Amino acid sequence: MSGIAPAGDPVIPDYGQASECVINNGPFCGDWFVDQWATVFWPPLVDHIYMVIIAVVIGFVIAFAAALIAYRKRWLAGPIGIVATFLYTLPPLALFQLLVPFTGLTLLTVEIALVCFTLVIIFQAVLAGLAAVPEDVKRSAIGMGLNQRQLMVKVELPLALPSIISGLRIATVLTVSVATIAAFVVDSGLGSPILKAVSSPFNTQFIGAGALAVLLAFVLDGLLVIVGRVLTPWMRARV
Amino acid sequence: MTHSSTDPKTTSTTNSSIVFDHVTKLYPGQNAPALDSLDIEVKSGELVCLVGPSGGGKTTALQLVNRLVDLSSGDIRIGDRSIMDIPAIELRRTIGYAIQQSGLFPHYTVAENIAIVPNILKWDKSRTTRRTVELLELVGLTPVDSWLGRYPSQLSGGQQQRVGIARALAADPPVMLMDEPFGALDPITRMAVQDEFLEIHRAVGKTTLFVTHDIDEAIKMADRIAILKPGGKLAQYDTPAEVLTHPADEFVAEFLGAERGLKRLALTTVAEVLVAKAEPERPAESDLPKVEADVTLREALSVVSAAGAHGARVMERGSHLGDVTLHDLVDPPANAVDARNGEGVGL
């Protein structure tokens, strides 16, 4: 890993009137966290959000298309699934190592790796959702004269939505967490204050950044739950 | 009560008979056909029930009509036009299709489910809305407003089937295919929905091919019954009365069951017997059990037997129409039985 660790900046700058807590390196110093929010936490948080959203959106587009193809041509489902699972099982750091010679210490490297991790989850979720559409519903849809596109758009995809949304939730939470490792490649995202705090241990910094990552995962997950609710009103309609 | 050719609803300008012309279906990889040279005609406006044992090819026969399954040989014509001359998707949009478990879209409301075919056919909104309301009233889901916005999961099985029927009728197709539409209902709901459907059928007069494995349902609903044997061979195609009185072979007799004679009695009402008897005798005997005029001989027999009597007093809206004897019930006058199956509709 020697080449790609940009860690090592001094982490606890001497701001003159440091608080008791900061001097003693307490577990979490609220005052310091608030003081440093704008410089140490907010920019990485924004970067992190972008990193995650870009990865999940691209991963979704690719996995969704692959799942549709696999659904239509069943024999492709096996091979595509194996490739996606292979990408998923690669250790993230190893994947970074593998990519750096080609794409360098760039955001591109990070995004490629993150996308790889989302693929299998979303692919399986879409495919499982489509496969679970009840046979009698499809039969009556075709019997009423829906063509293949109408069947997909009006019946299969809407009924696969709950499964697709839960796949997206898992992929998003996972990506929030894996994206912290991106700091090994680029000085970006919540991983970078954590990594810096690890090499010169200052608790508030990595606990604060770590907590933000957890919080971000919760928030994005919650947003997806809400989106899911809005898109699937029939799921809540029970007497 | 059969849909004779003088019924105005059924003689509407278009002929919508369904003709099976030596229809055979051999599924790939099977060594025996699922349907073997089926040769029947369902006349315009008629309700024909397809019955037979499980695996007898009933669903196959139905799905051949709307081309969910492809013919192996033979031809099917709807109103003299071969189904092979019509693009499958277009054909299906002119055929109402209702199946067991209703096949309703769980993510569509009642209104949206009924509007599926009208929307595909690009009806304008107000027409679709009017039609939806009309249909919900027809199937008895009133007040309409309280049903329109419900999802299928918020309906009972019987209500779902009603919506399924309304949906199948939405674009006013001349032909209806129904595959065990009431198969999942409890006996009481089933009877109610059968009655309703019969009423609707009589009102709208659509050519209907109705699959059921319940012979009693077929006897109750059908103008004619097509009985399939294992191997998809037609065993008999005739009116319920004929099938019950003259089963074509051992298989049919067995299929109709030991109560075949009683089932036959279910085809005639006591009112019909009274009419056939002509001379209304009114013995003063007042301890006879009372039955309503529209009950079947079978039901009346059960009442008489339960009361240990020798006859029944036939009532209509409180007034005494006449009496029927045990003998009338067990061996009704031939013209009473014929009344229901008036026109000889044999092929």
Ligand SMILES: Nc1ncnc2c1ncn2[C@@H]1O[C@H](COP(=O)(O)OP(=O)(O)OP(=O)(O)O)[C@@H](O)[C@H]1O
């Ligand atoms: N898609 C298919 N591929 C191969 N064989 C099939 C297929 N569909 C039906 N069959 C076979 O064709 C025969 C007739 O089936 P069909 O579904 O028409 O029977 P059915 O009379 O509707 O039976 P049930 O009362 O159980 O619904 C059966 O032996 C069945 O196994």
Ligand SMILES: [Mg+2]
């Ligand atoms: Mg069947």
